[in-house]
Every structure is written in structure tokens, then in C-alpha cells.
Amino acid sequence: MSAQSASEKGRQTRRRLVEAAVELIPEVGWGAVTTRLVAERAGVRPGLVHYHFDSVSDLLGTAAVEFAEAALAAPMRSLRAAPDPAAGVARLMEALEVYSGHDPGSLLITEAYLAATRDAALRTALADMLDRFRADAARWLDGHGVPDAEACAVLLCALVDGIVLHRGLAGTPGVQDLMGPLSRLVAAPAAGDDGRNPE
């Protein structure tokens, strides 16, 4: 295969380390990912971790952001491809069905949320991601006549992570059972202006 340039090999090693971290974070927990552990999983020597990353936190942060970015793209596409709000939410929930039982990806993201509490850089990175996702969803909902699109988007995003979180605990009922109330959430006001909330 390829005896690539030194920098190319370096990038590959770095990538392996990130992938190993992505695997390990859900398995053992954010704080329990150690240099030696991640190096062993990546098949490289422990010393390399501190060559490619400033610290273990740096590695973990990089892994979390890279993964989350990729993981959120799919559900977002599902939502956008839907013809109407109800179908969109249905698709979103379907995409979420992947997160059944103890899904490593969802655990990773939750771990990252918590770690972000104690890491300013990670916090802003994740918050930016969430805002982008939320803004996209709000725009789409608004464009399809859903009232309070922005609030709906906030709720949907919270719902996604909340369901994912509870899934980790035990078998929360299948998502399809939730569709009734959910479709009400994004239903356009039937006749009169009913869903409005005067402050």
C-alpha cells in the first residue's frame, strides 16, 4: 500500500488516536481514558499521544467535536428531506432509533456535554454545533408553517438528547409510540390561533 510521506503517516496515526478515543470514551468514561489505554487501542506507542496532542484533554476534545459533527449530520439530513413537519419529526425520531440501548455514539456526546462543563474551549465548540443544528431545524420548521418554530426547535433538540440519555438507562419505549404527542407538537394551529402563548 503506501509508504506515504512522513507527514501523511503522522496524520494517519493522529486519526487512529482520535478513533480510539471515540471508541474508548463511551466504554470507560471520559475521565478514565488514559494515554496508555488509547495508545494501545490505536496500536501505537504511548509516547505518541503527547506528540500529536498537547494533552489527553486535547485528544478527547478533538475526538468529541469531530465525532459529534459527523453524527449530527445524518439526522439533520433526515429532517430536511421530509415533506412536512410531522414527517420530519418522524424521520428525526427514526434516525434516533439507531440510538437503541446503550449506543456508544450517544454516550460519547453526553460525556462530552458533561466534560464541556469544566472545559471552556470544548464548551464553546459544542455550543456552536448545537446552535447551528437548532438554527437549521428552526428555519426548516418555520418554512413549513410551524408556529413558534424557534421554540419548537429548542424542544426538539432537547428531546433528542433527553431520549438518548434515558435510552442509556433502560429500554425506553420505542420511538414510534411517541409519535402521537409529537405530531401534536409540530402541528399547525387547526383553525383559530390556539397554540399561542400570551405572556
Add this chain to the structure above:
Amino acid sequence: MSAQSASEKGRQTRRRLVEAAVELIPEVGWGAVTTRLVAERAGVRPGLVHYHFDSVSDLLGTAAVEFAEAALAAPMRSLRAAPDPAAGVARLMEALEVYSGHDPGSLLITEAYLAATRDAALRTALADMLDRFRADAARWLDGHGVPDAEACAVLLCALVDGIVLHRGLAGTPGVQDLMGPLSRLVAAPAAGDDGRNPE
């Protein structure tokens, strides 16, 4: 004052350790709570931790369950005291407003959720709690004419933790801005009483 019996003093020490753990878990993260750290916070000697608890995990699990039990009681009361579903959800969200910014309590619970992923005993303990909460909410919603009460309860519980989780990241919009769509969620389809929001 005091000069209580030996066993009484022991119970007090144990209580202090639990309280210290409750403080520390959100501050430094579940995995970073060490014997010496928690002992220092509790004002006792490190050796005592392993007298009152089998291990650090044992301490953390005890702290999480005891705290979560107490923390969920208040919102549940708020919900139950409400006259109708819309008001109930409003009260629930109000109670949640306590969780503004980085609320230690919500972080504690989230940390516990994640730790439960790798601890069977803790997992069943937390799942039992969540089920009780969910069942109570469902019963109450059902008794107030909300359709799909069970699914609604699942959504509400997920919503609570999801909002709490996202709150930790940054200033998610105030809860009152979410009430419009939320009242739609629990609105009864019947013509008479709908999701109007008294206040």
C-alpha cells in the same frame, strides 16, 4: 449538643461523606472524585471512607441515588398540584428554571446516568426511580384527560433531562419561551378545555 453515641457519630460522618460527594461530583466529574478529595471536603480523615463504604463507587452510587430521590420530589409535587395539564407542564418547567446555567444538581444526575452505563446496580436503582416518576406523571396526565398519557409522560421526562443537559452548555432560551409548543403537546383534543395557559 452532642456527645452522641458512637453509632450516631458514625451516621453523621457517613452523611457528611455523602454530602461531600454530592457537591464534588458536579464540580470535578464522577470519575475524578477521589477518596482523599471527598474526605477533605467532608472534613474527615481519608481512611474513614473505606470504613463507611465498600469502595469509592459505593459512595458515589449512594450519593447519587439519595440526591436524585430528593431532587425529583419537588418537580413531581409541582406537577401534581396543578389544576390542569397545561398548568402542570408550566409548573414543571418553572421548577426546572432552578436548573439555570450550570446547576450542580442536574449535572450530578447526568453524571449518574452515564456512570450507570457501567454499573449494573446503579443502573437498576436509577431506572426504578425514573419509572416511578414516569408512572406518576402518566397517571396524573391520564386523570386530566390528556390523550396518549403514557407517551406524553415519556416525552416530558426526556424533555426535562434534555433541557437540563443543554442548559449546561450555554444559555438555552428561558423556559417560558417554550410554553407555547409545550402546551400544544399536552392539549386535550376536546373542544372545551384546551391548552390555554393561565398566568
Add this chain to the structure above:
DNA sequence: ACGCATATTGGTCATGTGTCCAAGGCGAAT
């Protein structure tokens, strides 16, 4: 061919960790 920059190695270092234990304290029951 020769340096040159990058990637890798194998090891060391001080520090902090969970767990355990023998000895001491101290109130309570006899």
C-alpha cells in the same frame, strides 16, 4: 549523496491513586 523536518521510540519522573490495616479512642452496657 547530503542534510532536514517530521514521526517514533523507549524510557524516566514525580505525583496521586484505591485499598487495606494495626493501634488507639471513646461512649455504653455490665
Add this chain to the structure above:
DNA sequence: ATTCGCCTTGGACACATGACCAATATGCGT
């Protein structure tokens, strides 16, 4: 007062950790 049981003390143990570094390998441009 003496014994008994719980609580507490201070220290010890073996071990894992993050970070660091001088030396080495590897492929690049010249």
C-alpha cells in the same frame, strides 16, 4: 471499673497516571 463494640487515626502498600525527553528512524527536497 472493666469490658465491649463502634468509630477513628495515621500510615503503608503496590500500582497507574500525565507529562516529558534524548535518541533514533523515516522519507523528503535538493
